[in-house]
Amino acid sequence: MSINADPARNSQPRRKGPLELRRKQAAVEMSDQHLLDTKGPGQFVHTDPWRVLRIQSEFVEGFGALADIGKAVSVFGSARTKPGSPYYEMGVEVGRKLAEAGVAVITGGGPGSMEAANRGTVEGNGVSVGLGIELPFEQGLNQWVDLGINFRYFFARKTMFVKYAQGFIVLPGGLGTLDELFEAMVLVQTRKVTSFPIVLLGVDFWGPMIEWIRGTLVAEGMVSEKDLDLIQVVDDPAEAVDRVLHAAVTPSFKGEQRPE
Template structure:
């Protein structure tokens, strides 16, 4: 049943409408199943098609960088916070991420996350409720839908590499909470950038010794043990257990308190 204007009543609306974002475009229902932009870019099976589409795709990639640079240019001091999209509300990891966001704002940092659910949502929530700037850099994915409700300034990207540039370019450090493959990707990329001096004075803090110690033990015993890295590389990250310790390490690693 509809009202007299023909507009469906709330009870008639679909309860689980499939939605996906593709940059600034919102896709619903069957349109949400089309391939991702990164898939078009990286899947080289259709070589003939690429000769016709790649030059145009370069312009789209360029537009993502221009949009990101223009939007974040006046952001001021900021910290990127990473963690699992699968972290549940009410868990310890969620509470710590929320506290990290709040404490960073109290130290005059903006908070940047991937804009998704879980730990990202928690950090955005802590930052927003503390009155700071809560930034979300979303990405086109088949299984996540849009930016979380606590993002005050959001950008949706098609391409991972454009988005990842923004995480580093506009942040003075990383706080990394327990997470999966995406979190590991960001962590090791940040370590490489510091190791190769692409970025300087860039603290990286891992929160959760129980979660991170097995990984760091493997890094020490295997990577360092077989000469794949140097002893100095191990000093690139700090492992702590609380939000307070994490923010203390960030402030110390930046070198001085940021501008208010």
Template sequence: MSPHIGNENQQPGASSAPTRRRGQVELRRDQAKSMQSDRYLLDSEEETPFTKTDPWRVLRIQSEFVEGFGTLSELGRAISVFGSARTPRDSPYYAVGEEVGRLLVEAGYAVITGGGPGAMEAANKGACEAGGMSVGLGIELPFEQGMNEWVDLGINFRYFFARKTMFVKYAQGFVVLPGGFGTLDELFEAMTLVQTQKVTSFPIVLIGTQFWGPLWDWVRNTLLANGMISEKDLSLVHLVDDPAEAVRLVLADTAAHSGP
């Protein structure tokens, strides 16, 4: 299956046309090659007039927060599930993602993902087929992923930091399947937020001991050994293989720290 899910509904002969979303705007062909909003913001040329660009970006950023807050404020209990967009449908981890989505819904939780293909699609599919709320938070990228077909409630973002806020603000924990840089980014940011007490009682469970084990060995044998983190920081994360155990752990931690 092609990762460019957003192109599936194009007319015959146009399937190879590049397509990319910029917030609510869909760009195709040459327009899809334009610079991403995050890059405009973070990689500005010195000669770019500040008064003609950044104030408008502030308003656009504000609108993304308003849209996200307004849409998700009544979501209820939810868990964010992360994992690679490149996970194929015949991968064992895809099946694990489906099971995680199903089990979370059966426990009364909504499922939030990045809305793309791969592991994200798997978790959304499990949640949707179980009759629960399946949420996707998409992002503008240089290649189009599109919102997978199992998303019931989808929001497309221009800016990573606005999107990342929604993953944490409206979830009570993270379940993390194997993934690449994007997954690692979300994982380490969540760990940092808990470590620095920016958020509290936020359980994080990694699924796939063979996949995550070498990374966690490095955390223990290099970061901890060199005094870069403390012993208690190792308890921020659980490593498991069984999806039922992952859901049990993330929900147990959530329940243990929930208010009366």
């Protein structure tokens, strides 16, 4: 066997930062070369290691901005809800009732039901928070947001919705609203968060979904009947606020057991 074909000879490791590289991975380029090369392309900002720093910065900024908002509830709903519509007015009342109870309101910061909840919060002299997301459509934060944070990454943003809230109130909405709703249900079901009420507002809107879960998922054995206890459905904004506040006896991510 030739020298070049000797696996032991060709597998001498080379250190590159925290990495140990062998064989073809042991490239001769060094990280400092790219760092100090001012003439190189700017594509490095789109590499995965660089994205990790961006992701980290979103968590740091979110944690820092929201750490002192106090007791809060996250309110979700469609960005397409029209001002003056019944769902919009429900959102305004939810925000106002939460503010009057001394509770901050966290929304996605967009238009529609999110704007409605932020508006009601401001009208009730409460803390109005909006967590925006970079999208190819929809405008930026609505005018009723007093504390706004813009995110690039959905998962960083969704962490803030849960970490700094004592519960969710969910108005009628589309795919984004359903995404947030079902993720919250899974987190509670798997006890990743505890003492975390989820209240749906609008019996006529949410009723068919509940019946589908019961008639299909439960009937097929995909979920258990008790999983439906993870959510409550009401029609009255005041009742939604009352239920989420009285059930939210402890913040999420604390490890306490959910009340039976």
